[in-house]
Amino acid sequence: MPTLNPLALDAWRNERTFPVLTPAQIETIAAHGRRRKTARGDVLLDVGDRILHFFVVVSGEIEALRPAAGNETTIVVLTAGQFSGETNLITGRRSLSRLRVREAGEVIELEREQLLTLVQTNAELSELLMRAFILRRTALIAGGYGDVVVIGSAHCSGTLRAKEFLTRNGHPFQYIDLDHDADAQELLDRFHIQSADVPVLICGADNVLRNPTNAQIAKCLGFNDAVDQSAVRDLVIVGAGPAGLAAAVYGASEGLDVLVIEANAPGGQAGSSSRIENYLGFPTGISGLELTGRAYAQAEKFGAQIMIAAGATKLACERQPYSVDVGGGSRVQSRALIIATGAEYRKPSLDNLSRFEGAGIYYAATPMEAQLCVGEDVIVVGGGNSAGQAAVFLSERTKRVQIFVRGNGLSDTMSRYLVLRIEDNPAIVVRTHTEIVGLEGESHLARVRWRDNRTGQVETADVAHVFMMTGAVPNTAWLSGCVALDDKGFIKTGSDLSADDLVAFGWPLKRQPYLLETTQPGVFAVGDVRARNVKRVASAVGEGSIAVSMVHQVLQTS
Numbered sequence: 001m002p003t004l005n006p007l008a009l010d011a012w013r014n015e016r017t018f019p020v021l022t023p024a025q026i027e028t029i030a031a032h033g034r035r036r037k038t039a040r041g042d043v044l045l046d047v048g049d050r051i052l053h054f055f056v057v058v059s060g061e062i063e064a065l066r067p068a069a070g071n072e073t074t075i076v077v078l079t080a081g082q083f084s085g086e087t088n089l090i091t092g093r094r095s096l097s098r099l100r101v102r103e104a105g106e107v108i109e110l111e112r113e114q115l116l117t118l119v120q121t122n123a124e125l126s127e128l129l130m131r132a133f134i135l136r137r138t139a140l141i142a143g144g145y146g147d148v149v150v151i152g153s154a155h156c157s158g159t160l161r162a163k164e165f166l167t168r169n170g171h172p173f174q175y176i177d178l179d180h181d182a183d184a185q186e187l188l189d190r191f192h193i194q195s196a197d198v199p200v201l202i203c204g205a206d207n208v209l210r211n212p213t214n215a216q217i218a219k220c221l222g223f224n225d226a227v228d229q230s231a232v233r234d235l236v237i238v239g240a241g242p243a244g245l246a247a248a249v250y251g252a253s254e255g256l257d258v259l260v261i262e263a264n265a266p267g268g269q270a271g272s273s274s275r276i277e278n279y280l281g282f283p284t285g286i287s288g289l290e291l292t293g294r295a296y297a298q299a300e301k302f303g304a305q306i307m308i309a310a311g312a313t314k315l316a317c318e319r320q321p322y323s324v325d326v327g328g329g330s331r332v333q334s335r336a337l338i339i340a341t342g343a344e345y346r347k348p349s350l351d352n353l354s355r356f357e358g359a360g361i362y363y364a365a366t367p368m369e370a371q372l373c374v375g376e377d378v379i380v381v382g383g384g385n386s387a388g389q390a391a392v393f394l395s396e397r398t399k400r401v402q403i404f405v406r407g408n409g410l411s412d413t414m415s416r417y418l419v420l421r422i423e424d425n426p427a428i429v430v431r432t433h434t435e436i437v438g439l440e441g442e443s444h445l446a447r448v449r450w451r452d453n454r455t456g457q458v459e460t461a462d463v464a465h466v467f468m469m470t471g472a473v474p475n476t477a478w479l480s481g482c483v484a485l486d487d488k489g490f491i492k493t494g495s496d497l498s499a500d501d502l503v504a505f506g507w508p509l510k511r512q513p514y515l516l517e518t519t520q521p522g523v524f525a526v527g528d529v530r531a532r533n534v535k536r537v538a539s540a541v542g543e544g545s546i547a548v549s550m551v552h553q554v555l556q557t558s
């Protein structure tokens, strides 16, 4: 039986996390790999290994261990019928644990490619293995069983960014809070680290990163090591929000060679939503992180490759295959392209805004931000659904939520169910005709000044947390004039393109652009970045899925 203590699983969860395969299932897996005798002490896989193999125990025992500071902690012991692995077998990321033979016997060994073929072709085993891998990763995250330690402070915006980046990438980490851990300063002194270097990431065995960018974290953890950047792809998808992930799932599952490039971490705006309640099939709601995390795993299961912290900086559309410059000097090429770069929150022009971003000013309301303002007063700026959701969610954890809107109420801009919840909630106060005019503080936001635009009266209060939810602008700056945009910068597609647009951008074909196709043949735009798109998760997912069928048509005729 598995050793449960380190992962602290209940019996129900343990059965699903470490299932025992039937003899028939073992035979099916054996047909994809090879049988191998094992001797006590054999290391089948080590921490940091990039080439990952999958093992089923036929006889004997193997144990997953976490080596640290000369010691080893047993994470789990696997016995006959059980199998090794977690989500990094699907993503191709480095191993987080050591796998060693505890009792001699026999295993079935599959290379990663053989495992991917198995999960793509066998529905029963795919479900069982994927569920176990995801539950194991979840348990590793809950237990902090990663190869990263983040040392940071709630007063430092880089700390929130780094923690969010790791969380959104589903990467387990341990957190040491400088504000509460008396020994932490000594630790920093040992590494000669100044306060400007916070957050510090100890990554792998001995890499110490000082206030690293997301790209540096991704590099240190080898997030993109398995991605071949030299191949000309069938389809490159730019952006891994709901629209891009849906396109990746459909494209890869229908046999296309798909690469997704994502500037930050998978999930997009949806990943910053605490609870999505209007997405079909989830009557009790689902957090954006959970929804997009599942989509991410699904896309990778079908073989889509995803580059993380790799923002597209330029589209070269003069010749085909198209090429996209990616930050850091690399370039990817593709016969078709789906642009799914979505939108970003508009930032009001306020002095000091950027100084307090992540240190009192937030653009998302997830449990991570909520943790920072438990029991305190917060302000949510905006009158749309995302502001409403944030206010309702934050009211469960904070003392009071004030919603600031410039208009005279919420009903024109917010769904009725949210307006009713806000009206019924004594912890939420709506201030109409109100806008923030000043932000004050030292290392963290401490005071906010606001004005009532009807009376001109200005008030100041000690508020240390403001959530900006004030509408979005499209991420289209990187398109280098390749495609027609509307007057707000959103991408025009299909029948929205006028004859003048087609002439101005040199549309070269006799046929008219397909649905969702831009002024470049084979370049599609989906989701929030597209002009006239309904800004919802469902429409982003729908458009991402539909675009793939047009991609097939383009690839067949090119």
Ligand SMILES: Cc1cc2nc3c(=O)[nH]c(=O)nc-3n(C[C@H](O)[C@H](O)[C@H](O)COP(=O)(O)OP(=O)(O)OC[C@H]3O[C@@H](n4cnc5c(N)ncnc54)[C@H](O)[C@@H]3O)c2cc1C
Binding pocket: 238, 239, 240, 241, 242, 243, 244, 261, 262, 263, 264, 265, 266, 267, 268, 269, 270, 271, 272, 273, 274, 275, 276, 277, 278, 279, 310, 311, 312, 313, 340, 341, 342, 343, 344, 364, 365, 385, 386, 389, 475, 478, 526, 527, 528, 529, 534, 535, 536, 537, 538, 540
């Ligand atoms: C807080 C909040 C709550 C919401 N709640 C709901 C809800 O309850 N129900 C609902 O239906 N909708 C909701 N929405 C709206 C919904 O999340 C969006 O409509 C949806 O996420 C749009 O998906 P998308 O994939 O088109 O774009 P996005 O989600 O914006 O994703 C775009 C992705 O592209 C990446 N990107 C941007 N530029 C580049 C580049 N140059 N190179 C590479 N990658 C790039 C971004 O990092 C991002 O990951 C909410 C939005 C927010 C912010």
